[in-house]
Amino acid sequence: MSEDRKFYVYSKDGCGFCDRLTQFMDKNEITYEKFNLGADFTSEQFVSKFGTGKTFPQVTVNFEQIGGMKDTVKYLVENKYVK
Numbered sequence: 001m002s003e004d005r006k007f008y009v010y011s012k013d014g015c016g017f018c019d020r021l022t023q024f025m026d027k028n029e030i031t032y033e034k035f036n037l038g039a040d041f042t043s044e045q046f047v048s049k050f051g052t053g054k055t056f057p058q059v060t061v062n063f064e065q066i067g068g069m070k071d072t073v074k075y076l077v078e079n080k081y082v083k
Contacts, residue, residue, distance in 0.1 A: 010046060010058045012037035017069040018057040024073065028082045032059075 007025070009032050011018035025032050035041055037056070041049075050058045050065065058065070059072040066075045076082050 005061050007032035008060045009034045010037075010041065010050070010056065010060075011035065012056045015056045017055075021057050021059070021069045021072060025076075028076070030076065030081055 007030060009018070009022060009025075011022070011034055013036065022032070022034060037043065037046065046054070046058070055068055057069060057072075058067065060066060061075075066072050
């Protein structure tokens with residue numbers, strides 16, 4: 001596992017998938033920085049960064065887009081961040 005990877009979670013309040021993903025990452029001791037809609041970015045910035053029709057959460061690692069909750073869990077398992 002590479003410790004130099006920086007995960008960024010783009011989230012919004014009341015998002016069950018966002019909460020489940022960050023709980024999963026916490027449980028597996030994966031370091032991430034979380035940004036919240038309205039506090040850290042606007043809807044327009046979210047669409048500009050991820051595209052129209054993207055759902056919450058969206059995750060990037062080292063500024064490369066991974067995707068939503070399912071894509072992120074798959075990435076973490078395939079890259080041996082979790083067992």
